[in-house]
Amino acid sequence: MPTSDLLNQDLQEREPADMADPGADEPSPRTESPDGEGRVSEDRSLLHQRLAIRELIDTEVSYLHMLQLCASDIRGRLQQLPQGDLDVLFSNIDDIVKVNSRFLHGLQETASREEDQVQLIGNLFLEFQEELEQVYKVYCASYDQALLLVDTYRKEPELQREIQGIIEAVVPQAGSSGLSFLLVIPLQRITKYPLLLQKILENTLPDASAYPVLQRATHALQDVNANINEYKRRKEVASKYTKVEQLTLRERLARINTHTLSKKTTRLSQLLKQEAGLVPRTEDKEFDDLEERFHWVSLCVKETKNNVAAYLDNLEAFLHFRPQECDLDVGGGPVVQYCSLTRDLQLQAFPEFKRRLEGLVWQPLCSLAKTLAGPQNLIKKRLDKLLDFERVEEKLLEVGSVSYEEEVARHTYQALNSMLVAELPQFNQLAMQWLRQILCTFVALQRDLAKQVLQRAEGSLAQLPHHHIPELAFRKLVEDALGQTSHQLHSFQKNFEKVLPPPTIQPLLPGAERQVQALLSRYGPGKLYQVTSNISGAGTLDLTLPRGQVVALLQNKDTKGNSSRWLVDTGGHRGYVPAGKLELYRVVPRDKELRGQAGPHEDSRHLTPEPTPVPVSSVPTMTQVVAVYPFLARSSHEVSLQAGQPVTVLEAQDKKGNPEWSLVEVDGQRGYVPSSFLARAPSPAPWGWSLPS
Amino acid sequence: MSWIPFKIGQPKKQIVSKTVERDFEREYGKLQQLEEQTKRLQKDMKKSTDADLAMSKSAVKISLDLLSNPLCEQDQDFLNMVTALDTAMKRMDAFNQEKVNQIQKTVIEPLKKFGSVFPSLNMAVKRREQALQDYRRLQAKVEKYEEKEKTGPVLAKLHQAREELRPVRDDFEAKNKQLLDEMPRFYNSRLDYFQPSFESLIRAQASPSNSRLLILPLWMSTLPCF
Numbered sequence: 069m070p071t072s073d074l075l076n077q078d079l080q081e082r083e084p085a086d087m088a089d090p091g092a093d094e095p096s097p098r099t100e101s102p103d104g105e106g107r108v109s110e111d112r113s114l115l116h117q118r119l120a121i122r123e124l125i126d127t128e129v130s131y132l133h134m135l136q137l138c139a140s141d142i143r144g145r146l147q148q149l150p151q152g153d154l155d156v157l158f159s160n161i162d163d164i165v166k167v168n169s170r171f172l173h174g175l176q177e178t179a180s181r182e183e184d185q186v187q188l189i190g191n192l193f194l195e196f197q198e199e200l201e202q203v204y205k206v207y208c209a210s211y212d213q214a215l216l217l218v219d220t221y222r223k224e225p226e227l228q229r230e231i232q233g234i235i236e237a238v239v240p241q242a243g244s245s246g247l248s249f250l251l252v253i254p255l256q257r258i259t260k261y262p263l264l265l266q267k268i269l270e271n272t273l274p275d276a277s278a279y280p281v282l283q284r285a286t287h288a289l290q291d292v293n294a295n296i297n298e299y300k301r302r303k304e305v306a307s308k309y310t311k312v313e314q315l316t317l318r319e320r321l322a323r324i325n326t327h328t329l330s331k332k333t334t335r336l337s338q339l340l341k342q343e344a345g346l347v348p349r350t351e352d353k354e355f356d357d358l359e360e361r362f363h364w365v366s367l368c369v370k371e372t373k374n375n376v377a378a379y380l381d382n383l384e385a386f387l388h389f390r391p392q393e394c395d396l397d398v399g400g401g402p403v404v405q406y407c408s409l410t411r412d413l414q415l416q417a418f419p420e421f422k423r424r425l426e427g428l429v430w431q432p433l434c435s436l437a438k439t440l441a442g443p444q445n446l447i448k449k450r451l452d453k454l455l456d457f458e459r460v461e462e463k464l465l466e467v468g469s470v471s472y473e474e475e476v477a478r479h480t481y482q483a484l485n486s487m488l489v490a491e492l493p494q495f496n497q498l499a500m501q502w503l504r505q506i507l508c509t510f511v512a513l514q515r516d517l518a519k520q521v522l523q524r525a526e527g528s529l530a531q532l533p534h535h536h537i538p539e540l541a542f543r544k545l546v547e548d549a550l551g552q553t554s555h556q557l558h559s560f561q562k563n564f565e566k567v568l569p570p571p572t573i574q575p576l577l578p579g580a581e582r583q584v585q586a587l588l589s590r591y592g593p594g595k596l597y598q599v600t601s602n603i604s605g606a607g608t609l610d611l612t613l614p615r616g617q618v619v620a621l622l623q624n625k626d627t628k629g630n631s632s633r634w635l636v637d638t639g640g641h642r643g644y645v646p647a648g649k650l651e652l653y654r655v656v657p658r659d660k661e662l663r664g665q666a667g668p669h670e671d672s673r674h675l676t677p678e679p680t681p682v683p684v685s686s687v688p689t690m691t692q693v694v695a696v697y698p699f700l701a702r703s704s705h706e707v708s709l710q711a712g713q714p715v716t717v718l719e720a721q722d723k724k725g726n727p728e729w730s731l732v733e734v735d736g737q738r739g740y741v742p743s744s745f746l747a748r749a750p751s752p753a754p755w756g757w758s759l760p761s
Numbered sequence: 762m763s764w765i766p767f768k769i770g771q772p773k774k775q776i777v778s779k780t781v782e783r784d785f786e787r788e789y790g791k792l793q794q795l796e797e798q799t800k801r802l803q804k805d806m807k808k809s810t811d812a813d814l815a816m817s818k819s820a821v822k823i824s825l826d827l828l829s830n831p832l833c834e835q836d837q838d839f840l841n842m843v844t845a846l847d848t849a850m851k852r853m854d855a856f857n858q859e860k861v862n863q864i865q866k867t868v869i870e871p872l873k874k875f876g877s878v879f880p881s882l883n884m885a886v887k888r889r890e891q892a893l894q895d896y897r898r899l900q901a902k903v904e905k906y907e908e909k910e911k912t913g914p915v916l917a918k919l920h921q922a923r924e925e926l927r928p929v930r931d932d933f934e935a936k937n938k939q940l941l942d943e944m945p946r947f948y949n950s951r952l953d954y955f956q957p958s959f960e961s962l963i964r965a966q967a968s969p970s971n972s973r974l975l976i977l978p979l980w981m982s983t984l985p986c987f
Contacts, residue, residue, distance in 0.1 A: 364832045371830075375823040382819050386812035391805035394798045397791070398952060402960035409963060500832075504842055507823075511849055514820075525967035532960050542964065549957040550871055553950065557878055560947050563939070564881035 110273070117271035121185065124264045128172050131257050135165050137238055138250050145234045148227070156217055157251065159210045163203045164254055171196050186272060190281035193265065194288055201292045204258045205299040211255060218247045258296065262289040302487035305480060306446065338455040355485065358492045359447055365499050366440045372503065373433045376510075380430065383422055387414060402532055409528045417520040421513060428509050436502050443488075443495055450488060453481035583639045584618045591620040597636065597650040611636070611643035618653050619645070693717045693732070696747045707732065707739025715746065776900055777893065777937070785937070788944040789886060795951060796879045803872040810861045817854040824850045860965045867961040875954055878947065889940055892933040899926040
């Protein structure tokens with residue numbers, strides 16, 4: 069609604085009588101008199117000019133006086149109103165007071181310079197043009213809101229009476245009009261300037277040196293007023309559309325009525341016509357470029373926001389894992405220091421980093437992203453209004469005139485467009501500045517974090533055993549250390565693996581030993597198997613064997629190729645037995661019976677594995693040994709040796725535990741020989757074989 | 762001649778002394794604890810380094826996305842700033858990667874190796890347990906025959922049972938001793954193992970490349986940041 073224009077007109081008509089107006093409006097009597105009286109009219113013009121100038125200055129004085137009364141006295145006494153209200157009512161009246169004080173001062177100075185006064189006044193206006201526009205446009209734009217407030221006050225009689233009382237006390241001539249009367253004064257003043265200037269101009273001779281300046285000044289002030297109106301209209305339009313409304317679906321549906329439907333259909337048909345090429349689209353390169361840039365800026369902001377969010381998530385995840393909380397039961401040293409360093413970092417340095425990141429980077433990014441919504445909406449609306457505008461233009465061409473609403477639509481589009489064109493570049497620039505700042509902050513925070521980490525790490529570093537060693541040398545050191553310990557670990561592992569499953573040796577059936585020896589000598593140790601559970605043969609070639617019997621393997625499959633049926637020799641019979649009931653047989657030495665019930669500890673000494681890589685079995689193996697020197701037995705406990713004779717060591721010590729004597733078997737005889745006479749043979753004996761490792 | 766194991770109960774004689782058993786439990790318990798902690802440490806360390814890398818990767822993404830924005834072609838100032846940012850982020854990422862590699866080599870790999878010994882240990886303990894069970898069973902059998910009236914067949918069976926028992930008993934004793942010896946040694950070896958790892962961890966944090974990181978943003982501040 070172009071209220072400002074109407075208001076403008078209103079103001080020009082409504083001049084309150086109580087405004088001190090000494091120089092009453094006098095119509096300049098331009099009586100065209102024949103040539104002789106040209107001089108007289110000239111003088112009269114000059115007189116009118118002087119009067120007009122006087123009027124200008126005097127009204128300025130009283131205007132400023134009223135302003136100051138409003139700004140300080142009245143505002144000061146309206147204490148019962150909240151500060152927010154006062155700000156809306158009086159807007160930037162202080163700025164106006166400042167500008168107009170200086171302006172008045174300038175005006176008063178021109179009074180001393182008689183001849184040049186007109187020119188100086190013109191120059192003064194031109195000088196102040198920009199400032200006046202800036203300061204008054206703000207006030208005018210918020211005037212409507214101030215009026216709304218005044219209306220609400222009027223509804224409360226109590227408050228109204230108080231306000232009236234204050235006004236009457238300060239400005240008696242205000243009468244019963246109240247606040248609205250006072251607040252409108254600046255609007256009246258700014259619109260009066262062009263009129264006052266016009267009056268001076270009318271009474272100035274066109275060939276006077278001051279004329280062009282004055283003319284320019286008049287036009288300038290007219291422009292100021294036009295700009296203020298435009299600014300106000302833009303603000304109204306913008307405030308109408310910038311509110312990004314959160315409507316529910318139901319609310320949106322409720323909003324649909326015939327009017328909105330027709331509006332939208334018209335737009336859609338316009339758009340379709342454009343797409344189809346039936347109607348030329350209004351190309352506005354300048355706007356399109358701006359919009360594109362805005363779009364890229366929004367893209368920057370959105371992507372950065374998403375990426376920072378991802379970064380924060382990862383930071384969160386990082387803080388979640390606490391390797392330093394593991395307890396390795398280590399008293400001191402680097403492990404403990406590492407734990408305390410990491411704890412420090414996780415409890416202090418990183419949380420602070422996170423906090424700062426959230427406050428100094430994330431929050432501003434979110435705010436920046438939010439500000440994008442307003443312009444986005446306006447751009448969208450502009451497009452809609454553009455379609456309306458184009459339709460109206462078409463209609464104008466066809467019909468010649470348009471309705472009031474259509475005129476309004478035109479104006480709205482133009483207002484939107486001009487506002488966007490004027491303000492988008494600034495917005496883009498500000499948004500980029502802000503983003504730049506945020507990114508610089510991000511980097512600065514990273515640096516601070518790195519500094520923190522470095523500081524604390526260096527503190528710990530100083531306490532480490534090898535801190536004086538340079539990095540490369542240290543790495544070599546660690547590599548070597550780890551290599552060594554890795555060897556150690558490997559040997560541990562091997563050792564643990566050597567703890568073998570228990571032997572499932574069945575005791576020999578009585579009297580079977582000789583049979584076992586026979587089988588052993590015929591087939592060799594690798595072929596002996598023991599029956600683990602009773603076998604009852606079914607077929608003619610199957611054997612029936614009791615548990616514990618030792619047999620020799622002849623074939624590990626039968627004639628048909630069945631590998632679960634093995635052909636074995638019992639020493640007397642041959643036949644088939646199921647392979648599952650056989651287990652590899654390990655020969656147990658008989659010397660245990662000779663030694664009697666020796667304690668388990670003695671045995672275990674032979675059973676503990678040595679740290680050398682020789683795999684030691686849990687069953688004592690018979691090692692192949694050879695006699696180096698000849699030895700003559702001197703008693704029945706001893707046995708004779710020949711040099712080079714292979715012997716079988718049954719026990720490497722005597723009954724009393726003396727290692728100087730060994731119990732050996734040679735040539736079927738058993739007895740003790742000096743241990744030093746024996747040596748290990750390089751080739752393994754048929755008796756001694758190590759368990760498969 | 763099939764023995765029904767259920768008929769035979771627990772041996773009367775306490776075959777393994779209480780102190781030995783207690784010692785064993787204590788040592789094994791410590792190792793079990795260590796195993797758990799090692800596993801946990803390995804897992805946490807891996808996850809922590811992964812998260813660290815993810816962080817710097819997402820930082821790099823910030824500048825990458827900005828670089829691909831068309832504004833870079835239009836606005837020289839913007840391009841300068843984004844390029845500087847990109848360089849900074851990439852350097853940070855490179856440092857992180859290097860740090861993580863170092864950690865992988867000197868901490869995580871060794872931890873894995875350390876942990877790989879435990880399955881063997883656990884198997885060995887199981888086998889000892891099994892041997893103990895066998896030992897108990899056979900001991901009970903022997904005792905049963907010892908209590909019976911010493912007739913011929915009984916004596917033969919007693920002899921047989923004693924023959925069966927002997928190797929099993931020896932086997933158990935062997936396993937027991939071996940483990941009692943090795944377990945504390947293994948437990949103590951962790952010190953030699955972990956200290957160098959952790960020392961290099963700390964050094965990775967304080968390495969010169971980290972301090973190089975501090976210099977980076979300084980030349981970002983030479984850019985016009987109003």
